Amino acid sequence: MPRIELLVVQPTPFCNIDCRYCYLPDRNSKAVVARQTLHNLFSQVFASGWIGDCLSVVWHAGEPMVLPIDFYRDAFRMIDRMKPAEVAVAHSFQTNGTLIDEAWCAFFADEQIGIGVSIDGPMQFHDRHRLTRSGRGTFDRTIAGIRLLRRHEVPFHVISVLSPASMAAPREMFDFYVEEGIERVCFNVEESEGDHVSLSFGEIGVEAAYHRFLSEFWRLSAAAPGKITFIREIEHAIQQVIRPADAPFHNQLVEPFAITSMDWAGNISTFSPELLGLKNSAYKDFLLGNINRDRLADLPHRENFIRMLTDIQAGVEMCRERCEYFSVCGGGEPVNKLAENGSFASSQTTYCRLTKMRATDLVLDALERVRPSGGFPEGAFYAETDVRR
Numbered sequence: 001m002p003r004i005e006l007l008v009v010q011p012t013p014f015c016n017i018d019c020r021y022c023y024l025p026d027r028n029s030k031a032v033v034a035r036q037t038l039h040n041l042f043s044q045v046f047a048s049g050w051i052g053d054c055l056s057v058v059w060h061a062g063e064p065m066v067l068p069i070d071f072y073r074d075a076f077r078m079i080d081r082m083k084p085a086e087v088a089v090a091h092s093f094q095t096n097g098t099l100i101d102e103a104w105c106a107f108f109a110d111e112q113i114g115i116g117v118s119i120d121g122p123m124q125f126h127d128r129h130r131l132t133r134s135g136r137g138t139f140d141r142t143i144a145g146i147r148l149l150r151r152h153e154v155p156f157h158v159i160s161v162l163s164p165a166s167m168a169a170p171r172e173m174f175d176f177y178v179e180e181g182i183e184r185v186c187f188n189v190e191e192s193e194g195d196h197v198s199l200s201f202g203e204i205g206v207e208a209a210y211h212r213f214l215s216e217f218w219r220l221s222a223a224a225p226g227k228i229t230f231i232r233e234i235e236h237a238i239q240q241v242i243r244p245a246d247a248p249f250h251n252q253l254v255e256p257f258a259i260t261s262m263d264w265a266g267n268i269s270t271f272s273p274e275l276l277g278l279k280n281s282a283y284k285d286f287l288l289g290n291i292n293r294d295r296l297a298d299l300p301h302r303e304n305f306i307r308m309l310t311d312i313q314a315g316v317e318m319c320r321e322r323c324e325y326f327s328v329c330g331g332g333e334p335v336n337k338l339a340e341n342g343s344f345a346s347s348q349t350t351y352c353r354l355t356k357m358r359a360t361d362l363v364l365d366a367l368e369r370v371r372p373s374g375g376f377p378e379g380a381f382y383a384e385t386d387v388r389r
């Protein structure tokens, strides 16, 4: 039976800004999800038997804050009324931060909403790509939103998309976060997804540049304790490298319905959330059905789901056979395999070389330096037997 861990809900495809690397095809559409569609989604999810004690809901795939606060108040109360008593629902927003004001901060605090803000570092990096529709930079508005979050003590993290320029400037990036009191950071590299072809991936030496950036950023953070408390890439690599030998690695992105995504119209997809809204000549679209017409329980039997699953599983097997990082990766991200290799049934990508292999290398190098002379107890480090064998 599938197990839904994360629901990605697109309240609207619309975004109030127009980033150069955005992969969302319908970001000019002002469509809004209907209350009945949300009701159908959550009633089916709660009745499915596919969820555990905790369900994470991310409101994303457009700018969630273009809708009024009352839209979410109403939606959250409806979801609360429908959910089984034993299930905890944790909501979060991924936002460009430009619309944050006092009222939103109060709402975030009241509802304990997890907030991720997209900011690409200081103005000279951020404003190269994150632009308004008229082509002006959005840095001033985003940083104003972050400062408001801090003033209201709303916990948040940032996601920064690294460009070749910011990758070459780890000190500037570090100083910027520290100056702005940003403690939790996640780094993405501009990816090839859908029709968007990453310019960063075409750069010669991008892997070495990424490795240097992350290494230096980690070193700076370690040298100034308490300033940067969370670097997602490092934390994840540590968790994956250091774990009991019998703990299997779980890759949500290749597990059917572990991540379930719904667009504003009620269309359902799974695996990589970015697949929602993408089209591909081999797979057509990645929509499995519509929550307003179809039963969730029927979606695993759909022809296009079976085709996706077959190819994704073939890709995971290729990874298992060929890649020494499989034990800390679990077969990567289907959307990147499709964009870079043309098929889910494939293995290595530039994206995984950066985000999995180089990040893992950093953590392994650090462990090598602290290894006690007698070695670690047998089985203590899973990575000892699987990575760099």
Ligand code: SF4
Binding pocket: 319, 320, 323, 324, 325, 326, 329, 330, 331, 332, 333, 347, 348, 349, 352, 353, 356, 357
């Ligand atoms: S690191 Fe890349 S090649 Fe290795 S398992 Fe992950 S996706 Fe596959």
